[in-house]
Amino acid sequence: MDPVIVVGAGPVGLTLALALARQDVPAVVLDEGPGKDEVRPARTVVLREDTAALLERLTGVALGDHGVRWAGWRSVRRKQVIGEIAFDEGDPAAPLHIAQHVLTTALRAAIAEEPRVKIAVDSRLDSIEQERSGVAAHTRGPQGIWWRGSYLVGCDGPRSTVRKLQDIRFPGRTAVERHAVAALRVELPLEGRALLHRMPPWRSSGPSAGEVTARPLPDGVWRLDWLLPPGKELVTPEIVVARIRETLTGWTGESTPAYDLLDTGVHTVHHRLARRWRAGRVFVAGDAAHLLGALGTQGLDEGLRDADNLAWKLATAWHNGPHEALLNSYQTERRAAVAARLRAADQVLPVLRGSGGLRHYVPGAARGHDALLTDGHLGRGPVGRPGSYADSPLAPRQLEGEITVETPVGAPVADVRVTAEDGSFVQLRDRMGRGALLVVLIAPGTGVWDRKHWMSAGVMPRLAAAVTALPHRAELLVAETYPGAPAHSVLLVRPDGHLVTxxxxxxxxxxxxxxxxxxxxxxxxEEREKKEAEAGSGAR
Incomplete structure (x- = not known):
């Protein structure tokens, strides 16, 4: 069968190609560039717990060694500390801040060792043709040839050629926020903590600086972002240098400390959502499908979740034949999750960014505003948390034995330690992304017994037979505990780590x-009858 064609070699496209390969699906990545990423210290990403774990699982690289996990978070308004959060060392819930070129370099290195993935450089897409059994993509340039694939996924950014060729509308809002950005090496009194400073007391010689954030990177480098007022005023190098000097002076309380300016830029945030995410055998993902990023949120997080959601569904269709309901669920689940975050941000923006309004007459409004911004930066609350698929068309209905645990149905599962079928102890997240369903038995005490004893005792033989009989490949795991789950309960988890039941x-x-x-x-x-017969035979 033909490979999956991935258009675009950014973090989302490379992640999708690797995720497919890990499920034994070949992929071709069409890279319109030369195969190298520009080193831009000011172009960074903040990864949450689930997306950082996904990338570490795929690349085999401890990303914390190449980025910085925040030691904490501080929110300041004028001169008053509004809120402060500390993260323990090694806490996976601490956001991970890393330069984007470091991330793509790790992905490319992993792909170089993966025989199922081919990257075609200098290959710019210019046409797509779909047939009943596959899709063809034509590229111009030195690699100007026709590529034959089973499916095609456009991960080619905001100006997506794939989206345009499929005539998919991309409505939304332009320039929701603008930020001046600088990466500099400097010593700040923040001790590895990220900072949000609203309404700083110093005056700016340029456009009003109503909000500035500082986020640490390795080797004493910091990324600073200044919220710019609405409009299209030119941000000159002189304005950026003035911002840097007054900000550093304000934070250190003395003359401007020595610093090394590494990179600058202007980051403009748009909010857009594609009308369709699937057109036959063609899909869109990442910035080709959605744009978000106001209030400290990270669009790349959602793009990586797109890749994780789509990879196992494409792999299932590639190996077993297309199932339209499964493939359609990608658009239903992911579009709804991103739309919910966009709606939340759009509802909050007028309150946080408008002049006057609620902040003048609602007691405690300022503190509430800072809490909303903190949620966006830390990936929490309606603005920042990962989407849940509780209303997914894949959700089972009316199960007689269903119970409630701390993880809601459709949400990402907690990363507990489990025992694999070979007797090894691993983290639950380490078993995700392999294309298999995960069946987790909660059995206190099994950790102290050798596997050969408990695999043949109690409910295990009956459960093992039931897992073997499932209509999809599944792996049986055992956990001593799971939040809110009683002993001998059974969890069913999707390949992308979301709880089924x-x-x-x-x-x-x-x-x-x-x-x-x-x-x-x-x-x-006939498959059902065969599986049920096998289950009955195994249980006896």
Whole structure:
């Protein structure tokens, strides 16, 4: 079968290609550039716990060694500290700040060792043709040839050629926010903590500086962002240098400390959402499908979640034949998740950025505004947290044995330690992204017993038979505990780490129905009868 064609070699496209390869699906990445990324210290990304874990799993690189996990977060208004959060060393919940070129270099290095992925450089897409059995893409330039694929995914950014060729509308708002950006090496009294400073007491000689953030990078480098007023005023180098000097002086309380200016730029935030994310065998993901980033949120996070969501569905279709309900669920789930964040940001923006309004007469409004901004920067609350797929068309309905745990159905599962089938102890997240469903038994005490004893005791033989009978490849894992889950409960987890259901005990019929729903609907009747017969034989 033909490979999946990925258009675009940014972080999302490279992540998708690697995620497909890890599920034994070949991919071709069409890179319109020369295969190297420009080193821009001021172009950085902040990764949350789930997206950082995804990239570390795919690349095998400890990204914390190449970026900085924040030691904490501080929110200041004028001269008053409004809020402060500390993160323990090694806490995976601490946001990870890393230069984008470092990230793409790690992805490219992993792809270089992956025989299932080919990167075609200097390959600019100019046409797409779809057929019933596949898709063809034509590139111009030195690699001006036709590429044949099973599916095609446009990860080619805000000006996506794929989106335009498929005539997909991309409505939204332009220039929601603008920021002047600088990366500089300097010693600041922040001790590795990120800072949000609203309404700083110093005066600016240029456009009003109502908000500035500082985020640490390795080797004493900091990225500083100044919120610019609405409009299109030119941000000159002189204005940026003036901002740097007055900000550093304001934070250190003395004359401007010595600093080394590495890079500058202007970052403009747009809010847009594609009308469709699928057109036959063609999909869009990342900035080609959505743009967001106001109030400290990170658009790349959502692009990486797109790749994680789509990879296992494409892999399932590639190996087993297309299932329209499963493939359609990519658009339904991911578009709804991003739309919810955009709606939340659009509702908050007039309050936070407008002049006057609620801040003048609602007690505690300023503190509430800072809390909303903190949520955006830390990936929490309606503005910042990862999306949940509770209303997904893949969600099972009316399971008799379903119970409630701390993780809501459709949300990412907690990363607990589990015992794999070979007896090794691993983290649950380490088993994700392999294309298999994960079945987790909560069995206190099993950690102190050798696997050969508990695999043949209690509910394990019946559960193992039920897992074997599922309509999709599944891996059986055992956890001593899981937040809110009673002993002997069973969790079913999707390949991308979202909870399908939690069941009270071993219930083969419920487990099968939930797995079937996760694949987009019923499997063939003869397959069902065969699987159920195998399950019954195994249970005896």
């Amino acid at each position: 939690a069941l009270s005990g071993v219930r083969p019929a419920d487990l099968y129905a939930a797995a079937e729903a996760t694949l987009g609907g019923a499997v063939k009747e």
